[in-house]
Amino acid sequence: xxxxxxxxxxxxxxxxxxxxxxxxxxxxxxxxxxxxxxxxxxxxxxxxxxxxxxxxxxxxxxxxxxxxxxxxxxxxxxxxxxxxxxxxxxxxxxxxxxxxxxxxxxxxxxxxxxxxxxxxxxxxxxxxxxxxxxxxxxxxxxxxxxxxxxxxxxxxxxxxxxxxxxxxxxxxxxxxxxxxxxxxxxxxxxxxxxxxxxxxxxxxxxxxxxxxxxxxxxxxxxxxxxxxxxxxxxxxxxxxxxxxxxxxxxxxxxxxxxxxxxxxxxxxxxxxxxxxxxxx
Numbered sequence: 001x002x003x004x005x006x007x008x009x010x011x012x013x014x015x016x017x018x019x020x021x022x023x024x025x026x027x028x029x030x031x032x033x034x035x036x037x038x039x040x041x042x043x044x045x046x047x048x049x050x051x052x053x054x055x056x057x058x059x060x061x062x063x064x065x066x067x068x069x070x071x072x073x074x075x076x077x078x079x080x081x082x083x084x085x086x087x088x089x090x091x092x093x094x095x096x097x098x099x100x101x102x103x104x105x106x107x108x109x110x111x112x113x114x115x116x117x118x119x120x121x122x123x124x125x126x127x128x129x130x131x132x133x134x135x136x137x138x139x140x141x142x143x144x145x146x147x148x149x150x151x152x153x154x155x156x157x158x159x160x161x162x163x164x165x166x167x168x169x170x171x172x173x174x175x176x177x178x179x180x181x182x183x184x185x186x187x188x189x190x191x192x193x194x195x196x197x198x199x200x201x202x203x204x205x206x207x208x209x210x211x212x213x214x215x216x217x218x219x220x221x222x223x224x225x226x227x228x229x230x231x232x233x234x235x236x237x238x239x240x241x242x243x244x245x246x247x248x249x250x251x252x253x254x255x256x257x258x259x260x261x262x263x264x265x266x267x268x269x270x271x272x273x274x275x276x277x278x279x280x
Contacts, residue, residue, distance in 0.1 A: 004032065004033050005031075005034065005053045005054055005200075006033065006036070006052040007019075007033040007034070007035055007052065007053065007054040007055065008035075008036040008037070008042075008043045008046055008052050008054075008056065009035070009037070009038075009043070009055070009056040010037065010038065010039055010040055010043070010056060011037045011039075011225035011226065011227060012226075012237065013235075014237055014238055014241035014242050014246075015056055016218065016221050016222045016226075017211050017238045017242055018204075018207060018208050018211055018242060018246060019035070019075075019204075020210075020217065020222070021206070021207040021211060021217070021218075022203055022204065022206075022207040023035050023221075024221070026210065026217075027206050027210065030203045033054065037225060039132075040058055040103075040107065041103065041104040041106070041107070043055045044058055044061040044104065044106050044107070047061060047064075047068075047069055047187060048061070048064055048065055050189075052189075053188060053189050054072075054186065054188045054189075055069070055186070055187055056075075056076070056184050056185070057184065057185055057187055058107040058108045058109075058184060058185070059108040059183065059184070059185050059260060059261070060106050060107045060108040060109075060111045060270065061106045061107075061185075062185055062187070062257075062261065062273070062278075063270040063271045063273045064106070064270075064271065066273065066277045066278070067190075068191075069187035069188060069190060070188055070189075070190050070197055070280070071185055071186075071187055071257075071279075072186045072187065072188055072197070072200060072204060073201055073248055073249045073253075074186065074201055074205045074246065074247055074248055074249065075204040075205075075207075075208065076182075076183070076185045076186045076245070077184035077241045077242075077245075077246065078180045078181060078182050078183060078243075078246075078249070078253050078257075079180055079241060079245060080170070080174060080180050081240070082155070082170055082181060082183070082240045083112060083168055083171065083173060084108075084109035084112060084113065084150060084151045084169040084170070085149070085150050085154065085155060085158065085165045085166075085167070085168055085169065086116075086147055086165070086166045086167045086169070087136075087140050087147060087148045087149075087150055087154075087158050087161075087164065087165060088140065088166045089140060089162070089163060089164070090164065091164040091166070092166070093147065093164075093166060095121050095125060095147055095166070096123035096124065097124070097126040098125055098126055098127075098145075099126055099128075099145045099146050099147075100113075100125055100128055100129070100145060100147045101129050101135075101139050101140065101144075101145040101147070101148040101149065102128055102129070102136075102149040103130070103131070103133045103150075103151060107151075108181075108182060108184070108260070109169065109183075110149065111260060111270070112169040112170075112172070112173055112260075113149050113169055114264075114269055115172075115173075115176075115263055115264065115267065116167060116173075118267065120172075131145075133150070133151065133152070133154075136148040136149070136150055136154075137150060137157075137158060137163060140163055141161045141163060151183075152237065153233050153234075153236075153237050156233050156236055156237075157233065173260075177256070177259055179255055180245060180256050181256070182256045183241070185257075205248070208242070208246050208247050209247065212242075222234055222238070254278060254279065257278060258273075258275045258278065261273045
């Protein structure tokens with residue numbers, strides 16, 4: 001009997017919603033995978049070290065792993081109105097020479113932030129520090145850093161910390177490109193072979209469609225792993241990050257990914273990527 005595929009994704013509601021049916025063996029003909037939960041900075045590292053078979057990673061990490069992993073056309077996170085935010089204690093703060101906390105320097109959020117800052121903070125920052133996601137808003141609130149780059153459910157909760165949104169990276173990206181925001185990618189080991197990769201994409205797409213067909217089925221799984229997140233916030237999270245691009249990147253989705261990586265490479269933030277490598 002073949003070993004189960006080893007997959008890692010985050011405990012965030014969008015991932016548990018998307019992968020619930022597959023992870024629980026509810027798809028006819030598709031064996032349940034061996035699941036590991038890990039935040040995106042961990043899965044980025046797993047991919048760079050060539051560990052596991054299928055992973056949810058940042059699009060910002062993709063240029064470093066495309067030799068070993070193929071981008072799958074479904075299961076990830078792209079969208080509109082769902083970009084990272086730059087938060088400060090005071091509205092309209094000047095970040096020139098300031099310290100900014102970010103969740104990772106290999107994240108899509110970081111690439112979007114750096115592309116925005118090239119025009120918005122021409123004087124440059126004093127320092128970029130990497131902090132775990134859950135520590136960023138408290139650090140801004142407590143004055144340990146001048147600003148913080150936040151993702152996911154922080155869009156809905158930052159006001160609780162008395163913070164202000166200085167800039168929305170998604171709004172800046174969409175204004176500049178007209179394209180959706182590429183956030184999280186699903187990649188699979190190329191050594192599985194082309195046929196297996198196609199089967200995997202079909203399985204993940206079926207898992208997405210099963211989640212939409214019966215949202216209540218995944219409810220307990222989502223809330224179990226949502227780290228005490230308010231159920232209403234979990235629902236907002238799913239509504240924002242699980243959309244048509246989750247079922248299929250399509251031409252617009254691929255264009256968004258290519259544009260992000262091309263612009264980031266031009267700024268020296270990532271290695272240059274052959275667009276053909278994104279589709280094969």
